[in-house]
Amino acid sequence: MKSFSSHDSIHFDSSRTGNLATASQSVPYHSPYVIDAQRLTRVYRSPAGNTYALRGVTLRVKQGEFLAIMGSSGSGKSTLMSILGCLDTATSGSYYLEGEDIKTKTDDELASIRATRIGFVFQSFNLLPRISVIRNVMLPLLYTACPVRERIPRARAALRAVSIDEKLFDHMSNELSGGQVQRVAIARALVNSPALILADEPTGNLDSETTDQVLSSFESLHRAGRTIVLITHESDVASRADRCVYIKDGCLYDSVAAMHNARKVV
Amino acid sequence: MKFRDILQEVQSTLLANRMRSILTILGIVIGIAAVITMSSLVSGMGESLSKGFGLQQSKVVTIMAGSDASEASYEALAKAMPQIYSSILIVDNSVSSSFSVEGNSKTITANYIIGSSDEYAEATGLQCSSGSYFTAQDNASAHKVVVLGDGIVKDLYGSKNAQVVGEKISILGDSYTIVGVADSSKSGGTLMTDTGTTIYMPFSTKRIRLNSEGSIIGLGMLKDDPITLDLDQIGKDTQQTFGSILGISDWKDAINVVSAASMVNELNSLVTAIALLMTTIASISLLVGGIGIMNMMLTNVTERIHEIGLRKSLGARSRDITVQFLFESIILTILGGLIGVIFGYLASGAMVALINVLMNGFDLPLSVDPGLVLIATAVSAAIGLIFGYYPARRAAKMDPVEALRYE
Numbered sequence: 001m002k003s004f005s006s007h008d009s010i011h012f013d014s015s016r017t018g019n020l021a022t023a024s025q026s027v028p029y030h031s032p033y034v035i036d037a038q039r040l041t042r043v044y045r046s047p048a049g050n051t052y053a054l055r056g057v058t059l060r061v062k063q064g065e066f067l068a069i070m071g072s073s074g075s076g077k078s079t080l081m082s083i084l085g086c087l088d089t090a091t092s093g094s095y096y097l098e099g100e101d102i103k104t105k106t107d108d109e110l111a112s113i114r115a116t117r118i119g120f121v122f123q124s125f126n127l128l129p130r131i132s133v134i135r136n137v138m139l140p141l142l143y144t145a146c147p148v149r150e151r152i153p154r155a156r157a158a159l160r161a162v163s164i165d166e167k168l169f170d171h172m173s174n175e176l177s178g179g180q181v182q183r184v185a186i187a188r189a190l191v192n193s194p195a196l197i198l199a200d201e202p203t204g205n206l207d208s209e210t211t212d213q214v215l216s217s218f219e220s221l222h223r224a225g226r227t228i229v230l231i232t233h234e235s236d237v238a239s240r241a242d243r244c245v246y247i248k249d250g251c252l253y254d255s256v257a258a259m260h261n262a263r264k265v266v
Numbered sequence: 267m268k269f270r271d272i273l274q275e276v277q278s279t280l281l282a283n284r285m286r287s288i289l290t291i292l293g294i295v296i297g298i299a300a301v302i303t304m305s306s307l308v309s310g311m312g313e314s315l316s317k318g319f320g321l322q323q324s325k326v327v328t329i330m331a332g333s334d335a336s337e338a339s340y341e342a343l344a345k346a347m348p349q350i351y352s353s354i355l356i357v358d359n360s361v362s363s364s365f366s367v368e369g370n371s372k373t374i375t376a377n378y379i380i381g382s383s384d385e386y387a388e389a390t391g392l393q394c395s396s397g398s399y400f401t402a403q404d405n406a407s408a409h410k411v412v413v414l415g416d417g418i419v420k421d422l423y424g425s426k427n428a429q430v431v432g433e434k435i436s437i438l439g440d441s442y443t444i445v446g447v448a449d450s451s452k453s454g455g456t457l458m459t460d461t462g463t464t465i466y467m468p469f470s471t472k473r474i475r476l477n478s479e480g481s482i483i484g485l486g487m488l489k490d491d492p493i494t495l496d497l498d499q500i501g502k503d504t505q506q507t508f509g510s511i512l513g514i515s516d517w518k519d520a521i522n523v524v525s526a527a528s529m530v531n532e533l534n535s536l537v538t539a540i541a542l543l544m545t546t547i548a549s550i551s552l553l554v555g556g557i558g559i560m561n562m563m564l565t566n567v568t569e570r571i572h573e574i575g576l577r578k579s580l581g582a583r584s585r586d587i588t589v590q591f592l593f594e595s596i597i598l599t600i601l602g603g604l605i606g607v608i609f610g611y612l613a614s615g616a617m618v619a620l621i622n623v624l625m626n627g628f629d630l631p632l633s634v635d636p637g638l639v640l641i642a643t644a645v646s647a648a649i650g651l652i653f654g655y656y657p658a659r660r661a662a663k664m665d666p667v668e669a670l671r672y673e
Contacts, residue, residue: 087579087666108583115581122670126576130282142271143581188580 031099034196034227035061035084040093042079042250053079055250056093061196061229066222068241069231069252076250077231078200084229085118085198086110098195115143119189123201125181127173127188134159134169137188144192158187162217179210186217197221199230203237215240267586276594279566290562291602293555294649298606298642299613300548302634305541306614310633312537325492326390329354329484329504330522334512340484342511343504350500351486355389357382358472358482365476367465369422369435376418376437378464381472387413389487392461397431397446404445405468410475412437413446417462440475442467492527501525552645555602556653563595563657574661575669584662591661595654596647603646607639 042054053076061067071077082088083095086102095102097113105113114120119140127136137155146154159169162183173181182202189197199218203211219240222228230241238244246253253259267275280287329335329343337356344354358381367376386392387399400411412435416426423430426447433444450462472478486504488495501523509517567574574587611634618632 082667085579087670111578111581111583114579120579122576126572126670128573128576130278139577140580142267143577143583143586148268148270192581 031096032062033060033096034063034065034098035059035229036094036096036099037084038094040080040083040090040095042076042083042088043091052250054083054090057247057250057252059084059245059252061227063195063227064222064225066218066228066240066242067230068238068244069229069247070233070235070238070244071231071247072233075247077247079250080247080252081198081200081229081231084196085120086113111143115140116192117195119192119194119197121182121185121189121197121199121202123204125173125178125185125205127181127184129172129174132170132172133164133176133184136173136184137191140188140192146192154191155187158191159184161190161221162187177210178206179213182206182210182214183217186214186221190221195227197226197228199228201232202230203232203234211237267582267589272590272593273597275590276597279594280598283566286562287598290558291555291598291605293551293558294599294602294646295555295606295609297548297552297555298603298646299609300551301545302607302610302638302642303613303617304544304548305638306610306632306634307617307630308537308541308544309635310618310631312533313631313633325488325526327351327486327488327497327500327504327523327525329486329508330481330524331484331508331512331514331520332481334514334520335482335484335508337482339508339511340482343484343508344486346507346511347486347504350489350503352489353385353389353487355383355385355485355487356469356482357386357485358469358478358480365437365465367418367422367435367437369433372422374418374421376463376465378460379437379472379476380464380466381469381476381478382466383469386466386485389485391452392466393449393452394446395427395449396429397444399466400445400468405470408470408474409468410440410442410471411445411467412442413448413466414444415448415460415462415464415466416450417460418465419447437465438476488525492525497525497528501528552649556599556649559595559599559650560653560657563591563654564660566594567591567657567661570661571664571669571672574664575666575672578664578666579670587664588658588662591658592651592654595658596650599646599650599654600643603642604639606646607642610638610642 037057037059040054040057040059041052044051044053055076057076057080059080069077069080079088083090084097086097086105089103097117100113102110102113127133128139131139134152134155137158138151141151141154156166156169160166164180164183164187168176168180173184176184186197186199186202189199197218202218203214206214215237218228218230222242228241230237232238246256246259248259251262329340331339340354340356344351359378365376365379367374380386384400384402384405387394392399394413395416397413399413400409403409404411414422414430414435419428419430420426422435423433430444430447434441435444436442448461448464448466450460467475488500504523505517505521508521509515512521514520577587614634615632618630621630
């Protein structure tokens with residue numbers, strides 16, 4: 001696995017990424033936290049009754065931190081991921097992303113934040129099968145102001161960063177192995193030089209060897225200074241992160257013991 | 267998203283589902299092709315009718331007053347309306363019976379014999395493919411000369427182009443010299459006859475030699491361009507004036523004034539109405555095609571719910587999704603329209619050829635308006651826009667979380 005250093009030639013160094021990366025730094029940002037979420041609640045209302053997916057979750061993630069959120073199915077981890085990724089809005093509570101109040105943002109502004117500051121990695125990879133690997137990685141760039149002439153170089157750099165062979169760049173995603181596909185998905189998450197990478201069960205569909213390769217990619221990115229939040233139900237995966245928090249029944253805990261003692265994260 | 271990005275995305279989507287795309291635009295192809303074929307056939311039919319009835323001589327006004335009218339009365343009418351008519355030619359095209367015509371050892375039956383002045387050919391645009399029209403002297407002396415329509419020449423001598431000037435034919439036992447052959451392809455004549463099957467002779471010859479006692483018709487030659495004139499009013503004025511000359515009180519019923527120009531207008535209106543009707547009928551298939559487009563786009567959206575969620579998670583705004591799906595619909599329909607135009611042109615040509623063969627000698631022209639390409643493209647794009655809008659908005663309004671969870 002290629003090791004990644006902050007002096008690598010790829011343009012994830014913010015000083016070299018022009019408009020895209022500076023978009024995430026255009027707002028005055030004084031907080032040390034990339035994520036500062038306070039008492040987040042998410043209630044799904046239906047005629048059959050209300051479902052409390054999140055119950056007052058408070059979470060802070062520092063810049064450059066690699067955080068794992070562990071929880072079983074139905075714990076609310078995916079809901080938390082959706083809110084942190086600006087795909088969903090909390091019913092109550094506050095959420096600041098790089099010091100910006102997300103609750104005040106319009107739909108278009110949230111879309112712009114997702115395009116420029118957040119990179120998603122999904123459990124089911126979510127590559128488009130009808131376009132090539134490199135076009136899949138370029139997909140987020142369509143929704144930003146990235147000049148057309150910069151798209152391919154950025155995509156190539158992102159793919160090299162996750163050690164994808166250049167020969168595979170023009171292949172279709174269904175011609176790649178599971179591990180390669182997930183690394184391409186990680187490259188896609190990186191291509192806009194986001195402030196935050198959100199990975200939702202990124203190794204859920206992979207074997208142990210491929211899981212190790214993918215997690216090594218995340219570790220490399222972490223060493224390069226990326227802020228990563230990874231959701232998983234596997235303790236082996238969670239152990240690769242700097243810190244792990246636990247979610248159960250919509251509540252967040254800083255340890256398994258705390259979860260069992262039903263104490264909330266402070 | 268930039269426009270080229272949209273085109274690239276649309277291209278990859280359409281190529282990924284080639285057969286479905288082809289089947290979807292089939293309705294548009296058939297609809298556009300049907301509209302183009304219908305309109306070109308009707309337009310060609312209109313042209314053919316105009317030409318066949320000799321309606322291109324739009325300055326001619328035909329005045330019919332039955333047996334009351336004489337040479338002298340038409341002369342009086344011309345003098346009474348000098349500001350309207352430069353002259354009024356007299357024509358005897360009465361048909362009391364069919365005439366037996368013998369020539370070149372053959373006998374045929376002629377239904378139309380027109381007795382006219384020497385000015386008739388020039389006034390009505392009749393042209394001779396060989397020889398010439400008879401002269402004023404021929405009319406004054408009731409010479410036994412004739413100009414044959416080229417259809418009659420073909421019947422008697424085997425070919426329209428047979429050299430027959432100077433040859434003799436016999437009508438009712440009397441010998442007549444052929445002085446010219448009338449070219450039916452260049453029209454001429456009036457409303458009443460087909461040039462190719464008509465025999466023309468001097469007016470006095472027909473009255474005297476053939477003992478014709480039928481009605482005399484006046485062909486008024488308008489001084490000015492009919493476009494600048496109120497032809498309905500001229501018709502009424504002519505009826506009234508001629509009625510007072512002839513001493514007829516019920517001139518509205520007894521005297522008939524028909525202008526070729528107004529006939530052309532009425533024919534054009536009729537052709538337009540028929541074209542509109544047929545186009546409307548053909549457009550029904552366009553409506554069906556549009557519904558097919560909507561159905562396909564809705565299916566498309568359902569199949570790509572996951573992709574829509576993905577794009578939104580990557581930063582696509584609602585309007586990016588709307589534009590992408592709408593352009594898929596529009597490009598698909600434009601493609602169908604252009605293919606329909608090609609098929610329409612080909613079908614028009616084939617139909618014209620078939621009709622001309624089946625109707626043996628009928629010369630239906632191929633009349634296709636190049637402007638139809640633009641119209642067809644615009645109509646196709648409009649169909650794509652109208653029927654693609656709802657599916658595109660449905661895609662745009664999807665909740666990205668739900669869309670990503672969709673299996």
